[in-house]
Amino acid sequence: MPALTHARYGKDNIRVYKVHRNPDNTQSVTEMTVCTLLEGDIAASWTAADNTNIVATDTQKQTVYVMAKLHSVNPPELFGSILADHFLQQYPHISAAHVSIVVHRWARMEVDGALHPHSFVRDSDEKRVVEVVGRRGQGISIRSGIKGLLVLKSTGSQFWGFHRDEYTRLPETWDRILSTEVEAGWNWRTFSGGLEEVKKEVEGFDKAWEDARKITLETFAKENSPSVQNTMYLMSEQILAAAPRVESVEYSLPNKHYFEIDLSWFKGLKNTGENAEVYAPQSDPNGLIQCTVTRQDVVSPKL
Numbered sequence: 001m002p003a004l005t006h007a008r009y010g011k012d013n014i015r016v017y018k019v020h021r022n023p024d025n026t027q028s029v030t031e032m033t034v035c036t037l038l039e040g041d042i043a044a045s046w047t048a049a050d051n052t053n054i055v056a057t058d059t060q061k062q063t064v065y066v067m068a069k070l071h072s073v074n075p076p077e078l079f080g081s082i083l084a085d086h087f088l089q090q091y092p093h094i095s096a097a098h099v100s101i102v103v104h105r106w107a108r109m110e111v112d113g114a115l116h117p118h119s120f121v122r123d124s125d126e127k128r129v130v131e132v133v134g135r136r137g138q139g140i141s142i143r144s145g146i147k148g149l150l151v152l153k154s155t156g157s158q159f160w161g162f163h164r165d166e167y168t169r170l171p172e173t174w175d176r177i178l179s180t181e182v183e184a185g186w187n188w189r190t191f192s193g194g195l196e197e198v199k200k201e202v203e204g205f206d207k208a209w210e211d212a213r214k215i216t217l218e219t220f221a222k223e224n225s226p227s228v229q230n231t232m233y234l235m236s237e238q239i240l241a242a243a244p245r246v247e248s249v250e251y252s253l254p255n256k257h258y259f260e261i262d263l264s265w266f267k268g269l270k271n272t273g274e275n276a277e278v279y280a281p282q283s284d285p286n287g288l289i290q291c292t293v294t295r296q297d298v299v300s301p302k303l
Contacts, residue, residue, distance in 0.1 A: 004046050010037035011057040014064050018073050026117040030073050031104040036060045040094040053093050075205040076101040076130040077142050084134030085195040096135045103128040139192035145185035152179035157225045179256040186246045211242040228253055228289045236293035248294040255287030
């Protein structure tokens, strides 16, 4: 006989915008996309067409709006925890609440040399992301991160000394363009005390995000990178040092290639090696390098 071994449902792509009116007559805005997913005593909806224990996805959506009105939506780690805690407190038959939040970037606009009090510009596709899971009796787990941070440097990157065999055509290089779209995440030690324990870490969430972003950008820019692998490891080490409550750091970096174009066919025009100035950006295929760096006292790394 078949058996339902996993069930989860919820509302995805809940768009939320909140404005905060500050005492100094400036305004702050937050735009986010929220996904909620619930687990628990809900199997009968699948196996017996009984929806008694189903909290409608529209109910979940309306809950997000109400909680956004009643509570701060910043930092997103706190707002996600508020939502997860609410679902567990409100519905005894729900055993786990998953909340994913994507914060869309709005930067304050500069006008006449000063930051405008209520005008904003989306200056990149970079996003701050958060995944929160509240489990009944087990506390709240949180993963924070960055997505869509596109970076490039025109020199200061190498790649040589790699394994070679009869399938290898890639030449070694001591000077190349390096570009990637940063996807980074850091996992916090479980908040076994639930929402109240999360509230005690509120300032740490923003600081960790600011530190991780700064570390990523500065390491990328300053290091004469011997490989993407080594660069992402150095970034991870620094984030762990900056955020004591973070247990592990993850990076996923696609290597966005820019290939030299041999133009010697046109009157001997030199455009390779030290003479290269015009390149062909490549959309695919691309390298993809990933890693997870974990504190040694949490778990021994296994590769």
